[in-house]
Amino acid sequence: MIGIFDSGVGGMTVARAIEQLCPDYPLIYFGDIARTPYGSKSPETIQRYAVNNTKFLVDQGAELIVIACNSAASTALPTLNDQFDLPILDVITPAVQQAVQVTKNGKIGIIGTRATIKSTIYEQGITARRPGSKVFSQPCPLLVPLVEEGWLGKRETKMILRRYLYPLRRRQIDTLVLGCTHYPLLKQLIAPRIGRRVQLIDSSIAVAHTLRTFLAGHADPAEKLYQPQAKSRFFVSDLTETAGQLAAHIFGRPITLEKVNV
């Protein structure tokens, strides 16, 4: 099984993209709702949680890990690679690769949680692959609570987005990385406010493409992971009403969430 974890339900945008691009590779999802959100916590705490989550997935039979949470990927990837001996894909590298491919003027914007932006991981990845690029970063800590409240069409959400995006717009970026798995749910609101000519990079879709390429190129573990009969399972560390609603909204169908104590 492919193991995938996130700080909560937002990472289900990644799970959904994988389901669509790699339909015969079932998932074990873990959403750490009891300790959500990660994005405003310290790197040390996020690393501790990421190790816990990966252990849980490995115990459940995961043979490949996808870190669906940008905050965890930006702070805990080296720690996980040190401690676990299995392939680990993260949600950041694919988005970085796509951003440097599509930009024309080399001005790339990044939006994300405080933890992700503070790690400067997108900046490092982009300037390493395309020296001379200019990367402009904007932490957007209120977007996750707004999405989790389901305030997707509310006027306040639009105003807050405009406030967050204004500095990036002024810099005339031509590419914007949605550096948090909740943000694809705001794509329709972000596009007109950042400017229609700016390309949006959806990290959920980017990582699903990378996974498909990886599986095509690696018979081991791809053959073990290919289980067209098996069903994906979704575990959470806390069961809340809004979690079930958001999961159903992302998948377009009801999703059974199984509660576990980790």
Place this chain on the structure above:
Amino acid sequence: MIGIFDSGVGGMTVARAIEQLCPDYPLIYFGDIARTPYGSKSPETIQRYAVNNTKFLVDQGAELIVIACNSAASTALPTLNDQFDLPILDVITPAVQQAVQVTKNGKIGIIGTRATIKSTIYEQGITARRPGSKVFSQPCPLLVPLVEEGWLGKRETKMILRRYLYPLRRRQIDTLVLGCTHYPLLKQLIAPRIGRRVQLIDSSIAVAHTLRTFLAGHADPAEKLYQPQAKSRFFVSDLTETAGQLAAHIFGRPITLEKVNV
């Protein structure tokens, strides 16, 4: 020492009120920043965290506990009373008492997190003490993130407050309980939007008054807790930048936060 816990930094409004009303009774504060917020989590998870936090405070020498977090008080007080043999004050009962004293028309509004509002604990307390009262409740899940971002004067915060308060205003309440320890920081914005004639009940101040009365009436444990030479200590389960800033804002001076793993 008086032990006091909260899901994060908001409960420091309680600690500050106690410091002002009971200055010779030092505190051990614990803010569970690594797992904040509690208000959107399930009762079961909140109870588990409340037991952990109380154990930590008892291990540090606490002989009386103040639950400064409304979400924890509304869901975990019976559990804590079962498991610990020491006096436990909560932030809800004093606010309920004050609300029924000051209301004239018996129409009382409550604002709080989802967990607090869903517990209906304020409603139960008020109607038990003043039968015939009408209680109107409004969950305000976005206020905690807005306060934690320091968006105290921003236009979006005012709009969101207006949206949350409008249904209560329509009901012509004459008393509004600020049922979350973060909300006193928004008092100046709430007052004009709910209407100047509505009395605001600040649960932080109410619980500090109750504590002072309790200490005056109970030589045991008051004599043990009276330690004019000792200093208060502030522990947190995660250290973040915004936590230190918010603590300093609440106390009006720098506060040393000590990180512990619980």
